[in-house]
Amino acid sequence: MQLTAEQIKYVSDYIESKDINWYELQVELTDHMVSSMEEIWEKDPELTFHQVKKYAENKFTGDSSFKSIEKKRKKVLRKEYNSEQWKMIAAYLKFPKIISGILLLALTFKISLYFEEPRKCVAVLFLFLLFAAIPMLYTYLKSRKIDGNRFLEIEMINPIPIIFGGFINLGLSLGNVFKEEIDEYPLVLFLFCCLWALAVLCLITGIQLQNKTIKRIKKQYQLS
Known part of the structure; x- marks a missing residue:
């Protein structure tokens, strides 16, 4: 069962409210959460939108929480940035x-x-x-x-x-x-x-x- 554009906007606003200020992360996390919600809803169509959202939220806790994902992404990007710059320096x-x-x-x-x-x-x-x-x-x-x-x-x-x-x-x-x-x-x-x-x-x-x-x-x- 697919979410409507209005429901997807609701999910996007919810993720942004969790202090996720970076656009690419907002888009990525919205896609992940929407996909998770659609899978849950497909298995149990009787659930309401907010119930489905609640179940999907439970997948984003602990090391998989929004802020944890953001922290990991920062670490990965910093490592990639440093690696790319040193490769460019080596080329010189x-x-x-x-x-x-x-x-x-x-x-x-x-x-x-x-x-x-x-x-x-x-x-x-x-x-x-x-x-x-x-x-x-x-x-x-x-x-x-x-x-x-x-x-x-x-x-x-x-x-x-x-x-x-x-x-x-x-x-x-x-x-x-x-x-x-x-x-x-x-x-x-x-x-x-x-x-x-x-x-x-x-x-x-x-x-x-x-x-x-x-x-x-x-x-x-x-x-x-």
Whole structure:
């Protein structure tokens, strides 16, 4: 026995009322619950809509509750996102892309040596990345809601941890700790340049992955 459009809307609103704010999860959980209700109703047509809904609800408890499913999905998406980004970074470390990376690293290191206090150059390099990440932050804030809907996948590519954490924050923090060593030992300076180059790759791949995710979501859900 199939649910009517009005009944499906009721189920969708019910799931949203359970603090499930992500559109793709709302759609997925609504489909699962509607399918479950239709199976129950098929077996016992004498049940009322609310009785069927109650029986279906019992399947979404404990580890299978709506919030538990959301938590698991976040974990899976975060793992997939990190894996995809590291694959993209690895691609830049292979021929022929690695040539441009080596040239950038060599140029950065050579320029740093001209500074009387190379640590200042290191600080400028990492601070530059903070400003370079602003467009990524703008795109994220602009796309947090698409046609009034929020998406968990977009939330998982939140650039704020990249901007204020990760290799950028690590570079600034370590640069402050080892500022004397940076000025005194070229090898230490070179290692910081390597860390900066890795941070650049994280930023570039983060932007690419962000654009790819937003484009795919718009296409999948036919959003503007």
